[in-house]
Amino acid sequence: MGEMIKTEQLCYEYRGPNESKVTALSNINLSIQDGEFVAIIGTNGSGKSTLAKHFNALLLPSGGNCYINGLNTRDEKYLWNIRQNVGMVFQNPDNQIVATIVEEDVAFGPENLGIAPAEIAQRVAEALNIVGMTDYRQHAPHLLSGGQKQRVAIAGALAMRSRCLVFDEPTAMLDPRGRKEVLQTVKKINEKEKITIVYITHDMEEALHADKVIVMDQGAIVLDGPPEVVFSQVSLLKSLGLDVPLAADIAQELRNRNMLIPRKIISDEELVVALCP
C-alpha cells in the first residue's frame, strides 16, 4: 500500500477585495494512504473544499507541494494522470450530470479518454452494478432521486477507473434515505473496490465511518486521527462550532455528572455496552 495523497507545507492564498491577501490554507501536512477512508470536517469557510480541490489539481498550492500517487500536482505533464486518478463528487447532484440517459452519463468520462466502445460498455455496466443502478441504466437522470443521481455520479468516476474519490458534502442536499444510499455506496466502494475516499461532511455520524478524521479550522488542521480519538475531544470540537456524535456528547455529559464513563465512546453501541454491561 502506497501513499495516495500527500501534502507538504501546503499553503493557498488568493486575492480578496481591495487587493488584500487572504490565506485560505496554511501549512497543511497530511498523508492519505491508498485504500484509506478519510473524513474531513470543519465549519463553512474552514478550508475543506479549498483543500479538496488541490487533490485533483483544480487548485495549485501557493506554497508547499501536493503529491498524488507520488506525482507533484504542479507538474503539468502529470495533470491528466492525476485528474483520471482522483474523481470528485460535489454537493449538488444536478450540477454534475451531463447526458440524458444514465449509461451515457457514466460513459462520458471514458469516452473522453478515447477508450474503445466495447471496453466502455463493459466499464459502464460494471460501474452501474457497483452503485446498484443497473436497473436505471436507460432512465433519464433528471427524473432520479437525489441519492440516485449521486450514485450515478459515483459510477461515472468508477468508469474512469479513478483510484481515489473526493466527496464534497455529497449528502447535504439529500433526504435521509438518499443520505443512507450514498454513504452505503461510499463504504462499499471503499471496502470492496479498495478505492481511497476523502469525504467532506458536516454530519458527524457519517464521519464515524471513516478510518481517519481530519478537523479543519481557519485554514489549518487542528486534529488528525482515528474517529474515537478525534470525537472524544467534545469540548474542543464544540468550541470550533462543530457537532460531536450523540453518544460522545451524552458520554461527556455523564462524565460531567461524575460518572465513570470510559473515554473513546463515540457510537451508540459503545455507549450501550458501557451503561448496560
Next chain:
Amino acid sequence: MSIKLENVVYTYMQGTPYERVALQNINLEIHPGEFIGIIGHTGSGKSTLIQHFNGLLKPTSGCVRIDDIDLHQNKKLAKQAKRKVGMVFQYPEHQLFEETVFADIAFGPRNLGLSEEEVDFRVRKAMQFVGLNYDTVADRSPFQLSGGQMRRIAIAGVIATEPEYLILDEPSAGLDPRGRREIFSQIKNLHAAAGNAVVLVTHNMEDVLQVATRLIVMSEGRILLDDKPETLFWNYHEQLVSVGVDVPHIISLLKKLRAAGLAVGECQLTVEAAATAICEALGGQSRAE
C-alpha cells in the same frame, strides 16, 4: 385568526395520463404563536401542502382561509390576506437578484407600498434579526458573500415584510452545524419577539426537536400524525420509521439502552435531559469502569 385548510384535495395534472393526487382531504388549522414542524418522506406532500398556505396552489377541492378570508373567492381581499404569509423556499439564496444586500431585502417591503423611511427601518431591523451587520454588509453585492450569509439575506427579505405566518422550507439545508444553530436561534428569537406563527418543513429531526411545539407528519398526501414532538417520537416510533421518516437519533439511542435492559424513563429529547434520565435509571451510580 388562523390559516385554515378544510377538506383540501390537490391533484397534479388533472385530466391527463400523468394525473396524481398529491393531497387528500387535508384538515388543518395554524394559529398565531404556534411553532409547527412538518415532516415526511420526499414525495409525501409537504411542499405541495405549504404552497396552499399563501394561495400559490389552488386546491382541486376544499378551501383555504387566512383569517377567515377564502383565498380563492374575492381576489382583492385574498391579495391582502396572502400578504400575511411569508414564504422562505428551499435554497432561498438562489433567488437573490438585486445589486446590493439592502435593495434585495427592501424588495418585499417596497412592494407592500411602504414609505422609504419605513422600508429603511424594516431592512435594518430584519438584518439585525438574522445577524447581519448593516454598516458593513448593506451596500455590498449579495453575490460576494458566503452561502450562509446569502441564506440570511434571503430570510431577512421575507422577515422584513413582517409576516404573521412565516413558512420555511428546509432553511438549514447545506449549512454547517454552527450556521444551523444560528439560523434556528434567530428564528426562535423572532418567534418569541413577534409572536407570529412559524411553520418549518424539514428532514432534520434534530432541528424539529430544538424548536417545534407541534409536529405534523405527512405520508402519501395525508396527515398521518399531529401532536407534540416528544409524544410522537416516544409513542409512534415504529409507525414513523415505516413511513420513511427518520426519528431523532437521541430517541433511537435511548430506546437501544432500554432494549439492553436500562430502564430509561420518557424524558425530553435533549442531551441534558437524556443524561439525567440515564443517571436516574442507574440509581445515581455508574456501572461502568
